[in-house]
Amino acid sequence: MSASETVTAGRGPAAPGPPGRGRPWAVQVRDVHITYRVPRDPRANTLRYRLTRPARRRSELVREIKALRGISMDVAHGTVLGVVGANGAGKSTLMRAVAGILPPSGGEIEVHGRISTLLALGVGFNGNLSGRENVVLGGLAAGLNRRQIAERYEQIAAWADLGDFIDMPMKTYSSGMYGRLAFAVSTHMEPDVLLIDEALSAGDAKFKRKSYDKIRELVDQARTIFLVSHAVGTIRDLCDDCVWLHRGRLMMRGDPQQVTAAYIRFQEVGEDAVVLEDV
Numbered sequence: 001m002s003a004s005e006t007v008t009a010g011r012g013p014a015a016p017g018p019p020g021r022g023r024p025w026a027v028q029v030r031d032v033h034i035t036y037r038v039p040r041d042p043r044a045n046t047l048r049y050r051l052t053r054p055a056r057r058r059s060e061l062v063r064e065i066k067a068l069r070g071i072s073m074d075v076a077h078g079t080v081l082g083v084v085g086a087n088g089a090g091k092s093t094l095m096r097a098v099a100g101i102l103p104p105s106g107g108e109i110e111v112h113g114r115i116s117t118l119l120a121l122g123v124g125f126n127g128n129l130s131g132r133e134n135v136v137l138g139g140l141a142a143g144l145n146r147r148q149i150a151e152r153y154e155q156i157a158a159w160a161d162l163g164d165f166i167d168m169p170m171k172t173y174s175s176g177m178y179g180r181l182a183f184a185v186s187t188h189m190e191p192d193v194l195l196i197d198e199a200l201s202a203g204d205a206k207f208k209r210k211s212y213d214k215i216r217e218l219v220d221q222a223r224t225i226f227l228v229s230h231a232v233g234t235i236r237d238l239c240d241d242c243v244w245l246h247r248g249r250l251m252m253r254g255d256p257q258q259v260t261a262a263y264i265r266f267q268e269v270g271e272d273a274v275v276l277e278d279v
Protein backbone atom coordinates (compact mmCIF):
# COMPACT_ATOMS: atom_id res chain seq x y z
CA MET A 1 0.00 0.00 0.00
CA SER A 2 1.57 3.27 -1.01
CA ALA A 3 1.44 6.32 1.19
CA SER A 4 -0.38 8.27 -1.49
CA GLU A 5 -3.32 5.87 -1.24
CA THR A 6 -3.67 6.18 2.46
CA VAL A 7 -2.47 9.57 3.68
CA THR A 8 -5.41 11.80 4.38
CA ALA A 9 -3.99 14.68 6.34
CA GLY A 10 -5.02 18.16 5.35
CA ARG A 11 -8.10 19.00 3.36
CA GLY A 12 -8.10 15.91 1.18
CA PRO A 13 -11.02 13.51 0.92
CA ALA A 14 -11.94 11.44 3.95
CA ALA A 15 -10.18 8.10 4.14
CA PRO A 16 -12.80 5.45 3.42
CA GLY A 17 -13.20 2.40 5.63
CA PRO A 18 -12.48 -1.05 4.26
CA PRO A 19 -14.22 -0.97 0.90
CA GLY A 20 -17.10 -3.07 -0.34
CA ARG A 21 -18.97 -3.67 2.88
CA GLY A 22 -21.94 -1.50 2.07
CA ARG A 23 -22.55 -0.55 5.70
CA PRO A 24 -23.67 2.90 6.86
CA TRP A 25 -21.19 5.18 8.60
CA ALA A 26 -20.92 5.05 12.38
CA VAL A 27 -18.50 7.96 12.70
CA GLN A 28 -17.56 10.66 10.20
CA VAL A 29 -14.62 12.90 10.96
CA ARG A 30 -14.17 15.85 8.62
CA ASP A 31 -11.00 17.92 8.57
CA VAL A 32 -10.81 18.05 12.36
CA HIS A 33 -8.31 20.34 14.01
CA ILE A 34 -7.77 20.58 17.74
CA THR A 35 -5.48 23.16 19.25
CA TYR A 36 -4.78 23.30 22.96
CA ARG A 37 -3.84 26.69 24.35
CA VAL A 38 -1.57 26.64 27.36
CA PRO A 39 0.13 29.56 29.16
CA ARG A 40 3.80 29.95 28.21
CA ASP A 41 4.54 30.88 31.79
CA PRO A 42 2.72 28.82 34.44
CA ARG A 43 2.39 31.99 36.54
CA ALA A 44 0.52 33.80 33.74
CA ASN A 45 -2.90 33.00 35.21
CA THR A 46 -2.19 34.67 38.53
CA LEU A 47 -3.48 38.16 39.33
CA ARG A 48 -0.07 39.24 40.53
CA TYR A 49 1.50 38.32 37.20
CA ARG A 50 -1.10 40.27 35.28
CA LEU A 51 -0.78 43.34 37.49
CA THR A 52 3.00 43.42 37.50
CA ARG A 53 3.64 42.65 33.82
CA PRO A 54 2.96 45.08 31.01
CA ALA A 55 0.24 44.00 28.61
CA ARG A 56 1.59 41.59 26.05
CA ARG A 57 0.33 40.19 22.85
CA ARG A 58 -1.71 37.04 23.27
CA SER A 59 0.76 35.03 21.22
CA GLU A 60 3.50 35.92 23.71
CA LEU A 61 1.45 34.65 26.63
CA VAL A 62 -0.19 31.59 25.14
CA ARG A 63 1.44 28.60 23.53
CA GLU A 64 -0.61 26.71 20.98
CA ILE A 65 -0.30 22.95 20.73
CA LYS A 66 -1.79 21.64 17.51
CA ALA A 67 -2.83 18.18 18.66
CA LEU A 68 -4.89 17.32 15.56
CA ARG A 69 -4.18 18.88 12.17
CA GLY A 70 -6.91 18.13 9.68
CA ILE A 71 -7.99 14.57 10.40
CA SER A 72 -10.64 13.14 8.07
CA MET A 73 -12.01 9.62 8.08
CA ASP A 74 -15.25 7.72 7.72
CA VAL A 75 -15.74 4.64 9.85
CA ALA A 76 -18.47 2.14 8.92
CA HIS A 77 -20.69 0.44 11.51
CA GLY A 78 -19.17 -2.83 12.68
CA THR A 79 -15.59 -1.69 12.14
CA VAL A 80 -12.99 -2.41 14.79
CA LEU A 81 -10.57 0.44 14.24
CA GLY A 82 -7.13 0.33 15.80
CA VAL A 83 -5.50 3.69 16.52
CA VAL A 84 -1.71 3.65 16.79
CA GLY A 85 0.95 6.31 17.08
CA ALA A 86 3.81 7.50 19.24
CA ASN A 87 3.37 9.39 22.51
CA GLY A 88 1.78 12.75 21.84
CA ALA A 89 0.54 11.74 18.37
CA GLY A 90 -3.01 12.86 19.15
CA LYS A 91 -4.73 9.51 19.76
CA SER A 92 -6.41 10.42 23.06
CA THR A 93 -7.32 13.84 21.71
CA LEU A 94 -9.07 12.19 18.76
CA MET A 95 -10.94 9.87 21.12
CA ARG A 96 -12.04 12.76 23.33
CA ALA A 97 -13.23 14.63 20.27
CA VAL A 98 -15.20 11.64 18.92
CA ALA A 99 -16.68 11.13 22.41
CA GLY A 100 -17.89 14.73 22.32
CA ILE A 101 -15.89 15.73 25.39
CA LEU A 102 -13.58 18.04 23.45
CA PRO A 103 -15.08 20.29 20.78
CA PRO A 104 -12.92 20.56 17.65
CA SER A 105 -11.24 23.90 16.97
CA GLY A 106 -12.11 23.28 13.31
CA GLY A 107 -13.93 20.70 11.23
CA GLU A 108 -16.75 18.46 12.36
CA ILE A 109 -17.51 15.03 13.74
CA GLU A 110 -20.73 13.11 13.29
CA VAL A 111 -21.51 10.04 15.37
CA HIS A 112 -24.45 7.91 14.25
CA GLY A 113 -25.69 5.92 17.22
CA ARG A 114 -25.12 5.71 20.94
CA ILE A 115 -21.53 6.15 22.01
CA SER A 116 -19.90 4.79 25.13
CA THR A 117 -16.43 5.40 26.33
CA LEU A 118 -14.27 4.53 29.28
CA LEU A 119 -12.99 8.02 29.02
CA ALA A 120 -16.34 9.78 29.30
CA LEU A 121 -17.43 7.47 32.07
CA GLY A 122 -14.20 8.04 33.94
CA VAL A 123 -14.85 11.74 33.73
CA GLY A 124 -18.42 11.19 34.90
CA PHE A 125 -17.57 9.07 37.95
CA ASN A 126 -17.88 10.78 41.30
CA GLY A 127 -15.31 9.66 43.88
CA ASN A 128 -17.62 10.41 46.77
CA LEU A 129 -20.28 8.03 45.51
CA SER A 130 -20.15 4.26 45.76
CA GLY A 131 -19.38 2.01 42.81
CA ARG A 132 -23.06 1.00 42.73
CA GLU A 133 -24.17 4.65 42.51
CA ASN A 134 -21.59 5.37 39.86
CA VAL A 135 -22.89 2.51 37.73
CA VAL A 136 -26.20 4.40 37.66
CA LEU A 137 -24.42 7.68 36.86
CA GLY A 138 -22.40 6.02 34.11
CA GLY A 139 -25.52 4.43 32.66
CA LEU A 140 -27.36 7.74 32.60
CA ALA A 141 -24.31 9.38 31.00
CA ALA A 142 -24.41 6.68 28.31
CA GLY A 143 -28.05 7.52 27.58
CA LEU A 144 -29.82 4.63 29.34
CA ASN A 145 -32.87 5.05 31.56
CA ARG A 146 -33.02 3.73 35.14
CA ARG A 147 -34.89 0.56 34.19
CA GLN A 148 -32.31 -0.30 31.53
CA ILE A 149 -29.51 0.33 34.04
CA ALA A 150 -31.19 -1.83 36.69
CA GLU A 151 -31.46 -4.66 34.14
CA ARG A 152 -27.70 -4.51 33.52
CA TYR A 153 -26.52 -3.84 37.07
CA GLU A 154 -25.95 -7.44 38.21
CA GLN A 155 -23.96 -8.26 35.10
CA ILE A 156 -21.81 -5.15 35.51
CA ALA A 157 -21.13 -5.81 39.20
CA ALA A 158 -20.32 -9.47 38.50
CA TRP A 159 -17.94 -8.53 35.69
CA ALA A 160 -16.14 -5.87 37.75
CA ASP A 161 -15.84 -8.39 40.60
CA LEU A 162 -15.13 -5.80 43.29
CA GLY A 163 -16.73 -7.69 46.19
CA ASP A 164 -17.78 -5.39 49.06
CA PHE A 165 -15.99 -2.48 47.42
CA ILE A 166 -18.95 -2.00 45.09
CA ASP A 167 -20.67 -0.23 48.02
CA MET A 168 -17.62 1.82 49.04
CA PRO A 169 -16.92 5.36 47.78
CA MET A 170 -14.90 5.16 44.58
CA LYS A 171 -12.20 7.41 46.04
CA THR A 172 -11.16 4.37 48.09
CA TYR A 173 -10.53 2.32 44.92
CA SER A 174 -7.12 1.49 43.53
CA SER A 175 -6.64 2.62 39.93
CA GLY A 176 -7.02 -0.99 38.82
CA MET A 177 -10.38 -1.29 40.60
CA TYR A 178 -11.51 2.02 39.12
CA GLY A 179 -10.50 0.79 35.66
CA ARG A 180 -12.37 -2.48 36.14
CA LEU A 181 -15.63 -0.73 37.00
CA ALA A 182 -15.24 1.83 34.20
CA PHE A 183 -14.56 -0.95 31.70
CA ALA A 184 -17.51 -3.01 32.98
CA VAL A 185 -19.92 -0.08 32.72
CA SER A 186 -18.83 1.11 29.29
CA THR A 187 -18.88 -2.34 27.71
CA HIS A 188 -22.24 -3.41 29.18
CA MET A 189 -24.17 -0.41 27.87
CA GLU A 190 -24.65 -2.04 24.48
CA PRO A 191 -23.23 0.98 22.72
CA ASP A 192 -23.30 1.35 18.95
CA VAL A 193 -19.85 2.91 19.15
CA LEU A 194 -17.39 2.04 21.90
CA LEU A 195 -14.17 3.98 22.44
CA ILE A 196 -11.43 2.18 24.35
CA ASP A 197 -8.27 4.09 25.15
CA GLU A 198 -5.45 1.89 26.41
CA ALA A 199 -7.75 -0.03 28.73
CA LEU A 200 -5.82 -3.20 28.13
CA SER A 201 -2.59 -1.71 29.42
CA ALA A 202 -4.09 -1.05 32.86
CA GLY A 203 -4.87 -3.71 35.39
CA ASP A 204 -3.41 -7.10 36.17
CA ALA A 205 -3.04 -10.08 33.85
CA LYS A 206 -6.46 -11.51 34.78
CA PHE A 207 -8.18 -8.20 34.04
CA LYS A 208 -6.36 -7.90 30.73
CA ARG A 209 -7.51 -11.37 29.69
CA LYS A 210 -11.09 -10.64 30.75
CA SER A 211 -11.11 -7.28 28.98
CA TYR A 212 -9.70 -8.84 25.87
CA ASP A 213 -12.42 -11.53 25.91
CA LYS A 214 -15.10 -8.87 26.46
CA ILE A 215 -13.85 -6.86 23.51
CA ARG A 216 -13.90 -10.02 21.39
CA GLU A 217 -17.52 -10.56 22.41
CA LEU A 218 -18.37 -7.00 21.31
CA VAL A 219 -16.46 -7.52 18.08
CA ASP A 220 -18.57 -10.63 17.43
CA GLN A 221 -21.71 -8.55 18.01
CA ALA A 222 -20.51 -6.23 15.21
CA ARG A 223 -20.31 -3.14 17.39
CA THR A 224 -18.15 -0.29 16.14
CA ILE A 225 -15.04 -0.05 18.28
CA PHE A 226 -12.15 2.43 18.36
CA LEU A 227 -9.23 0.83 20.14
CA VAL A 228 -6.19 2.92 21.07
CA SER A 229 -3.27 0.74 22.02
CA HIS A 230 0.52 0.68 22.00
CA ALA A 231 0.25 -3.12 21.88
CA VAL A 232 0.58 -3.82 18.19
CA GLY A 233 -0.26 -7.51 18.71
CA THR A 234 -3.63 -6.58 20.20
CA ILE A 235 -4.39 -4.23 17.30
CA ARG A 236 -3.50 -6.94 14.78
CA ASP A 237 -5.56 -9.54 16.65
CA LEU A 238 -8.73 -7.55 17.20
CA CYS A 239 -8.96 -4.88 14.52
CA ASP A 240 -10.03 -5.03 10.89
CA ASP A 241 -9.01 -1.45 10.13
CA CYS A 242 -6.27 0.77 11.50
CA VAL A 243 -5.13 4.39 11.51
CA TRP A 244 -1.68 5.65 12.40
CA LEU A 245 -1.41 9.18 13.76
CA HIS A 246 1.78 11.16 14.01
CA ARG A 247 2.05 14.67 15.39
CA GLY A 248 -1.64 15.27 14.82
CA ARG A 249 -1.68 14.01 11.24
CA LEU A 250 -3.15 10.86 9.78
CA MET A 251 -0.15 9.11 8.27
CA MET A 252 -1.75 5.93 7.02
CA ARG A 253 -4.95 3.94 7.10
CA GLY A 254 -5.79 0.43 6.07
CA ASP A 255 -5.07 -3.18 6.93
CA PRO A 256 -3.84 -3.42 10.56
CA GLN A 257 -0.91 -5.67 9.58
CA GLN A 258 0.35 -3.22 6.99
CA VAL A 259 -0.30 -0.06 8.97
CA THR A 260 1.35 -1.34 12.15
CA ALA A 261 4.29 -2.70 10.15
CA ALA A 262 4.82 0.74 8.58
CA TYR A 263 4.47 2.41 11.98
CA ILE A 264 7.03 0.09 13.57
CA ARG A 265 9.43 0.59 10.67
CA PHE A 266 9.04 4.33 11.02
CA GLN A 267 9.79 4.16 14.74
CA GLU A 268 12.81 1.94 14.26
CA VAL A 269 14.39 4.01 11.51
CA GLY A 270 13.68 7.31 13.21
CA GLU A 271 11.35 9.85 11.75
CA ASP A 272 14.09 12.19 10.54
CA ALA A 273 15.52 9.53 8.28
CA VAL A 274 12.23 8.67 6.63
CA VAL A 275 10.03 10.60 4.30
CA LEU A 276 6.40 9.69 4.17
CA GLU A 277 6.65 8.20 0.68
CA ASP A 278 8.97 5.51 2.08
CA VAL A 279 6.42 3.94 4.39
Ligand SMILES: Nc1ncnc2c1ncn2[C@@H]1O[C@H](COP(=O)(O)OP(=O)(O)OP(=O)(O)O)[C@@H](O)[C@H]1O
Pocket: 036, 037, 038, 065, 066, 067, 085, 086, 087, 088, 089, 090, 091, 092, 093, 094
Ligand atom coordinates in the same frame (compact mmCIF):
# COMPACT_ATOMS: atom_id res chain seq x y z
N1 LIG B 1 -5.09 18.99 28.15
C1 LIG B 1 -4.06 19.31 27.35
N2 LIG B 1 -3.55 20.57 27.37
C2 LIG B 1 -2.52 20.91 26.56
N3 LIG B 1 -1.93 20.07 25.69
C3 LIG B 1 -2.39 18.80 25.64
C4 LIG B 1 -3.48 18.37 26.47
N4 LIG B 1 -3.72 17.06 26.20
C5 LIG B 1 -2.83 16.70 25.25
N5 LIG B 1 -2.03 17.74 24.91
C6 LIG B 1 -0.96 17.75 23.89
O1 LIG B 1 -1.56 17.38 22.66
C7 LIG B 1 -0.71 16.49 21.95
C8 LIG B 1 -1.45 15.18 21.69
O2 LIG B 1 -1.65 14.54 22.95
P1 LIG B 1 -2.49 13.19 23.11
O3 LIG B 1 -2.65 12.93 24.55
O4 LIG B 1 -3.71 13.27 22.27
O5 LIG B 1 -1.49 12.15 22.44
P2 LIG B 1 -1.50 10.54 22.50
O6 LIG B 1 -1.22 10.07 21.12
O7 LIG B 1 -2.76 10.06 23.13
O8 LIG B 1 -0.25 10.25 23.41
P3 LIG B 1 0.08 9.03 24.44
O9 LIG B 1 0.38 7.82 23.60
O10 LIG B 1 1.28 9.53 25.14
O11 LIG B 1 -1.10 8.85 25.35
C9 LIG B 1 0.56 16.35 22.77
O12 LIG B 1 1.50 17.28 22.26
C10 LIG B 1 0.12 16.74 24.17
O13 LIG B 1 1.19 17.34 24.86
